[in-house]
Amino acid sequence: MRLIWSSGYVELKLNKNPVEGFSAGLVDDDDIFKWEVMIYGPQDTPYEGGYFKAHLNFPKEYPQKPPKMIFMSPMWHPNIGEDGNVCISILHEPGDDKYGYETAAERWLPVHTVETILLSVISMLADPNDESPANVDAAKMWREEPAEFRRRITQCVRKSQDDL
Amino acid sequence: MGNCFKTPSTDDISLLRGHDNQDGAEQALGPPPPYQERVPVYHPSPNVSRLANQLSEEEQIKIAKRLGLISHLPVGVYDGSSKKGKECVICMNEFILGESLRFLPCMHTYHRDCIDDWLMRSFTCPSCMEPVDAALLSTYETN
Ligand SMILES: [Zn+2]
Ligand SMILES: [Zn+2]
Numbered sequence: 001m002r003l004i005w006s007s008g009y010v011e012l013k014l015n016k017n018p019v020e021g022f023s024a025g026l027v028d029d030d031d032i033f034k035w036e037v038m039i040y041g042p043q044d045t046p047y048e049g050g051y052f053k054a055h056l057n058f059p060k061e062y063p064q065k066p067p068k069m070i071f072m073s074p075m076w077h078p079n080i081g082e083d084g085n086v087c088i089s090i091l092h093e094p095g096d097d098k099y100g101y102e103t104a105a106e107r108w109l110p111v112h113t114v115e116t117i118l119l120s121v122i123s124m125l126a127d128p129n130d131e132s133p134a135n136v137d138a139a140k141m142w143r144e145e146p147a148e149f150r151r152r153i154t155q156c157v158r159k160s161q162d163d164l
Numbered sequence: 165m166g167n168c169f170k171t172p173s174t175d176d177i178s179l180l181r182g183h184d185n186q187d188g189a190e191q192a193l194g195p196p197p198p199y200q201e202r203v204p205v206y207h208p209s210p211n212v213s214r215l216a217n218q219l220s221e222e223e224q225i226k227i228a229k230r231l232g233l234i235s236h237l238p239v240g241v242y243d244g245s246s247k248k249g250k251e252c253v254i255c256m257n258e259f260i261l262g263e264s265l266r267f268l269p270c271m272h273t274y275h276r277d278c279i280d281d282w283l284m285r286s287f288t289c290p291s292c293m294e295p296v297d298a299a300l301l302s303t304y305e306t307n
Binding site for chain 1: 253254255278281282285288290291293295
């Protein structure tokens with residue numbers, strides 16, 4: 001089992017493979033299956049300056065099955081549902097199902113870690129994918145009304161700063 | 165399209181086992197739960213997990229075929245030789261002398277339990293994403 005939280009587990013992993021852009025901790029010290037992460041809005045994107053809080057919920061079968069990621073902070077993005085659920089290929093289980101257009105390589109693999117997941121999420125923020133939007137309205141706005149799209153995100157960024 | 169957030173959020177495995185998430189923490193500190201003590205749980209497709217005795221005939225055939233293919237992959241015991249790699253990237257633990265390993269055609273090596281569980285879900289090497297069945301078939305052809 002690799003989901004072991006000891007003091008500084010994340011710190012240790014991050015030092016080995018320095019990654020900027022987020023911090024992580026447990027929601028509740030007694031439950032290592034629920035992580036709280038803070039994602040810093042990537043530079044040169046409308047999310048810059050934001051401190052977005054999200055939860056990672058790991059199944060008991062992790063790493064055989066992917067965790068689910070849900071933003072607690074309000075978000076506006078084509079690949080984040082209005083309930084905060086993150087919809088990216090690497091969090092999809094492998095197999096023949098409704099996400100059949102994705103290859104095995106794009107989906108969940110048991111070699112992924114909290115770092116690789118969060119890096120994918122950070123790159124998703126910078127580069128939305130509107131092929132299979134989780135938030136159809138955000139996807140439409142991103143394509144058709146970029147100024148309004150940015151304005152909505154600026155509201156999320158301000159809210160996240162107020163909530164700190 | 166856009167149906168990501170409609171994915172069922174409850175995991176039916178936990179329902180089958182009669183557990184809830186509350187007891188997760190204590191289990192996590194030990195080794196993975198001993199699946200072999202219970203009726204095996206299979207995953208005919210994503211988000212579908214059934215006990216072995218609840219599978220449809222079609223699912224049983226699919227699983228039997230997969231188990232057959234997996235059984236063709238070589239196994240061995242870790243003898244300390246570094247050629248076989250030192251760590252299982254699935255559980256992130258170093259191999260210990262005497263542990264059961266499985267060798268994939270792409271030369272990647274894992275704990276037998278770790279990779280067998282994964283291969284039942286996806287027949288792909290988690291490190292190089294090489295489809296394992298294609299490699300197996302080409303081995304048969306060249307022989
Ligand atoms: Zn392993
Ligand atoms: Zn491989």
